[in-house]
Amino acid sequence: MPDQFWYADAGTLRRLFGSGAASPVEYVRSTLDRVEELNPELGAFITVDREGALAAAREAEQRIRSQGDAAFRDAPLLGMAVSIKDLIPTRGLRTTRGSLLFQDWVPDFDAPAVERLRRAGAVIIGKTNTSEFGWSGAARNRLVPPTRNPWARELTSGGSSGGAAASVAMGVGVGAVGTDGAGSLRIPAAFCGVVGFKPSFGRVPYVPVSVEGMSHQGPIARSVDDLALLLDVMAGPDARDPLSLPGPNWDLGGVPAGPLRIAWIRSLAGPPHPDPAIEKRAAETVAALGVAGHTVTDLDPGLPDPYLIAETILTTLTAAATADAAADRLDPGLLALVEVGKRTSGVELSRAALRRAEYTERIRVLMNEYDLLAMPTVPVPPFPADRDFPDLAVGKGALEWLTWTPSTFPFNLTGQPAISVPAGFTPAGLPVGLQLVAGWRADDTVIRAARQLESLRPWRDSYAALGAEP
Numbered sequence: 199m200p201d202q203f204w205y206a207d208a209g210t211l212r213r214l215f216g217s218g219a220a221s222p223v224e225y226v227r228s229t230l231d232r233v234e235e236l237n238p239e240l241g242a243f244i245t246v247d248r249e250g251a252l253a254a255a256r257e258a259e260q261r262i263r264s265q266g267d268a269a270f271r272d273a274p275l276l277g278m279a280v281s282i283k284d285l286i287p288t289r290g291l292r293t294t295r296g297s298l299l300f301q302d303w304v305p306d307f308d309a310p311a312v313e314r315l316r317r318a319g320a321v322i323i324g325k326t327n328t329s330e331f332g333w334s335g336a337a338r339n340r341l342v343p344p345t346r347n348p349w350a351r352e353l354t355s356g357g358s359s360g361g362a363a364a365s366v367a368m369g370v371g372v373g374a375v376g377t378d379g380a381g382s383l384r385i386p387a388a389f390c391g392v393v394g395f396k397p398s399f400g401r402v403p404y405v406p407v408s409v410e411g412m413s414h415q416g417p418i419a420r421s422v423d424d425l426a427l428l429l430d431v432m433a434g435p436d437a438r439d440p441l442s443l444p445g446p447n448w449d450l451g452g453v454p455a456g457p458l459r460i461a462w463i464r465s466l467a468g469p470p471h472p473d474p475a476i477e478k479r480a481a482e483t484v485a486a487l488g489v490a491g492h493t494v495t496d497l498d499p500g501l502p503d504p505y506l507i508a509e510t511i512l513t514t515l516t517a518a519a520t521a522d523a524a525a526d527r528l529d530p531g532l533l534a535l536v537e538v539g540k541r542t543s544g545v546e547l548s549r550a551a552l553r554r555a556e557y558t559e560r561i562r563v564l565m566n567e568y569d570l571l572a573m574p575t576v577p578v579p580p581f582p583a584d585r586d587f588p589d590l591a592v593g594k595g596a597l598e599w600l601t602w603t604p605s606t607f608p609f610n611l612t613g614q615p616a617i618s619v620p621a622g623f624t625p626a627g628l629p630v631g632l633q634l635v636a637g638w639r640a641d642d643t644v645i646r647a648a649r650q651l652e653s654l655r656p657w658r659d660s661y662a663a664l665g666a667e668p
Contacts, residue, residue: 203228204369205661208424211278211372215258216267222277226255226321229279232370233323239351241343242365244284245292246324251279254321261319269319274427276319279371283359284325285332286375286415287405288312291322296330296339296358298527299520310403310436311375311415318431323371327361330529332377332413333516334586335385335603337361340529346583348390348664349628353580356386362418363390368664373419373428377404379412380508380597381576381606384618387418388575388631391620391660393425393648394418398639399613400443402429403436410515411441412508412610420661422619422649426450429645448642453650458569458643460487461497465577466605467504472577479630480574483621486654487572487647494572499564501608504557508607509597510550513539531586535597558612565614565637570647573605575618575631605633615641619648620657 203225206214214220230248237243258277261269270276287293287305289312294301308316316322327337327345337345337360345360347353348367355364359376363386366374376383378396387394395416399408402415417428434445462484465471472480488494516532517539525533564571581588587598600607609616614635621632632651636643 204232205420207421208275208278208372208427212270215262215277216270222255222258222262222321223252225277226251226279226323229323229370232368233365236368239346240348240364240368241345242326242361242368242370243281243324244294244296244327244342244361247291247322250291251321251323258319258321273317273319275315275372275431278320279323280315280320280428281323281326281362281365281371281374282312283362283374283376284328285377286312288322288325291325293325294341296328296332296341298340299523301341309405309415310438311432314431315375326359326365326374329358329586330532331516331519332358332379332382333529333532333535334358335381336586337386338586344583347580350580352583353628354389354583354585356389356576356580358382359394359418360386363387363392363394366390366392366418366420367661369661372424373417375415375428375432376418378414378416378610380512380600380610381603383414383416383418384575384606384616384631384633385603387618389580389629391629391657392418392420393422393617393619395425395429395617395644396609396615397429397433397641398443398615400439400441401446401615401641402432403439403442405436405438407439407441410511411613412511414610421658422645422652426645429641443639446641450642450645452646453653454492454643454646458487458492458647459567460484460492460494460570460572461499461568462494463497463499463571463573466499466573466608467501472574473579473624475624476574476577476579476630479622479624480632483632483651483655484572486651490650490654501560502557503604504554504608504611505600505604507550507553507557508600508611509538510542510546511554512597514542514547515539554611557608561608561612561614562638569636569643571635573633575605575633576603577605578602579624579626579628609635614638615644617644617648619651620660
């Protein structure tokens with residue numbers, strides 16, 4: 199039974215719970231045992247709420263017993279385990295933000311996404327590992343050991359939602375909630391061989407508010423169907439986030455209704471070009487959409503490198519947010535960003551805002567010609583777990599990690615929906631991610647295309663290599 203639970207999707211769990219073949223308590227207990235077994239080596243969780251999770255599972259079990267299948271009508275995740283990245287506030291559950299400054303903080307409120315997940319019956323099992331305030335592309339901080347890659351434990355899981363991606367890959371829960379300010383959902387999804395989605399900016403309310411307009415919340419899952427279910431639950435406006443979007447009017451089911459115009463982009467803004475094995479696997483994956491009837495065109499978009507725009511915005515925000523913190527309480531890498539932000543003038547920040555608007559317009563015009571952009575999510579394989587970035591990034595700027603992932607952060611600047619889906623493995627057995635990007639607020643286009651790719655090139659069986667048959 200534990201093996202059956204580990205990689206079970208939401209549809210399977212609903213059938214098991216509804217028929218009485220298994221109970222939410224059995225399932226949640228098995229999931230918590232899985233975390234207890236894996237976490238000492240994997241480092242995916244900062245905090246595990248065993249008592250709270252089992253209490254929620256007992257409530258779900260009683261609800262199913264009394265209502266039967268009707269219980270799932272308003273609670274589609276009833277009794278199903280979900281984890282929350284430790285940047286996201288959770289009522290009554292420690293939220294460290296990966297920082298010594300917040301190591302004992304227990305919020306008295308839930309973020310909107312967490313509220314909605316609880317309302318949908320999800321069982322929150324704990325808080326997953328992250329870099330301090332999500333500053334880097336690795337899940338490392340000074341509170342707990344770094345999150346390691348499930349496919350090669352000496353390597354990083356990516357970040358900053360690295361704990362979320364690693365735990366989902368290992369069969370913990372139906373999915374996880376993470377954040378993405380420059381690629382933090384998509385990078386670890388690519389490194390860990392799962393699906394990570396950055397919705398349109400504002401699609402999922404962000405509290406405290408994403409004042410820089412780059413930070414998103416979104417789901418990570420093993421299947422597109424589970425990811426879509428999580429997104430459907432979390433999406434919609436909230437008065438606490440005045441930048442949140444109106445409720446979506448969509449149907450996330452099915453596959454694209456008609457042929458899509460897809461641009462295959464080897465490298466969004468020039469070097470670094472992808473590792474040849476990564477490029478090959480990503481190109482093969484997007485080619486499957488061409489075989490399925492969509493039009494795939496090779497494209498060199500000729501776009502400027504927006505790195506300095508992102509650096510200016512993110513370093514000044516970091517400096518403002520940590521202005522009262524003692525330097526010895528901050529991660530050295532984060533402190534370096536603070537120092538750059540302090541030296542940046544208001545004029546420079548405004549100039550970055552103007553250039554961001556120009557870059558967004560360039561992308562908008564490009565999207566008039568294409569329904570989707572496709573590219574390798576990350577151009578490099580996972581690097582050692584004790585590092586914040588690979589060697590090729592050293593000396594490139596304050597936010598050095600952005601220079602090795604040039605295809606993720608641009609879409610935080612533009613706010614477009616972007617997903618990373620598994621695209622096979624390198625010869626060394628490391629996962630590869632393919633990123634699909636759609637136009638303004640076209641989240642459903644991304645989800646539908648990703649679902650079709652999953653049907654054409656299924657990745658579910660690959661998780662068997664991590665220790666259990668799905």
